[in-house]
Amino acid sequence: SMSHELRSPLNAILGFAQLMESASPLPTPSQAESIAQILQAGWHLLKLINEILDLAVIESGKVSLSPESVSLAEVMSECQAMMEPQAQPRGISMTFPQFDDDDRFFVKADRTRLKQIVINLLSNAIKYNKEQGTVVVDCTVSAPERIRISVADTGAGLPPEKLAQLFQPFNRLGQEAGGVAGTGIGLVVTKRLAELMEGVLGVESTVGVGSVFWCELNSAVAPQLAVQSGEAEASVPPQLPASAPRRTLLYV
Numbered sequence: 001s002m003s004h005e006l007r008s009p010l011n012a013i014l015g016f017a018q019l020m021e022s023a024s025p026l027p028t029p030s031q032a033e034s035i036a037q038i039l040q041a042g043w044h045l046l047k048l049i050n051e052i053l054d055l056a057v058i059e060s061g062k063v064s065l066s067p068e069s070v071s072l073a074e075v076m077s078e079c080q081a082m083m084e085p086q087a088q089p090r091g092i093s094m095t096f097p098q099f100d101d102d103d104r105f106f107v108k109a110d111r112t113r114l115k116q117i118v119i120n121l122l123s124n125a126i127k128y129n130k131e132q133g134t135v136v137v138d139c140t141v142s143a144p145e146r147i148r149i150s151v152a153d154t155g156a157g158l159p160p161e162k163l164a165q166l167f168q169p170f171n172r173l174g175q176e177a178g179g180v181a182g183t184g185i186g187l188v189v190t191k192r193l194a195e196l197m198e199g200v201l202g203v204e205s206t207v208g209v210g211s212v213f214w215c216e217l218n219s220a221v222a223p224q225l226a227v228q229s230g231e232a233e234a235s236v237p238p239q240l241p242a243s244a245p246r247r248t249l250l251y252v
């Protein structure tokens with residue numbers, strides 16, 4: 001109920017800071033630096049509000065999911081296009097699986113929430129990686145009727161005592177002192193979403209080598225277009241006279 005009240009003043013802060021950033025004449029270098037600080041803090045606060053709301057909705061049991069048969073090839077392609085620009089400034093290379101129209105890689109999931117899980121895991125793999133590091137994404141059949149999505153990074157890795165605290169809300173495992181912005185909520189939300197879709201989220205990590213975060217979900221059959229015998233012939237469009245008016249149908 002507070003989300004609207006919190007976002008309204010933030011829209012003004014971010015909006016006017018962006019106007020100042022692009023004003024004519026352009027701000028001086030010191031002014032531009034100050035405006036960048038306002039924008040950076042504003043975007044961070046907006047992310048924090050969004051993540052707290054996500055967590056609140058999940059914990060209240062009010063999150064609504066629309067499970068369907070989802071193509072991992074499509075989801076991975078969309079996430080790759082979204083995340084690769086974030087990896088480029090730090091020289092991090094990203095490798096994604098090649099599916100080649102493989103019908104095995106469909107999962108029973110809410111498409112939007114599945115993308116949220118993959119994007120969060122990729123975002124962390126980029127944020128907590130080393131410069132010129134690598135991120136390797138893989139999809140495997142881990143068990144009968146189970147598919148595992150794994151995201152491996154070449155970051156600092158986590159010792160066992162920190163792994164035990166990993167899924168605690170607001171616990172950033174000492175990263176507060178570092179230069180990487182974060183809230184400590186994203187992984188908690190990711191884990192809860194995976195569980196709501198009858199999945200599991202897990203991690204394996206080695207100090208000095210890196211971490212592998214994985215999400216396992218139920219597999220699904222590729223959606224088929226059902227055509228009854230005789231329907232195919234019936235669907236042939238009738239021949240219209242050349243003078244007949246044409247109609248355009250928008251189908252959403």
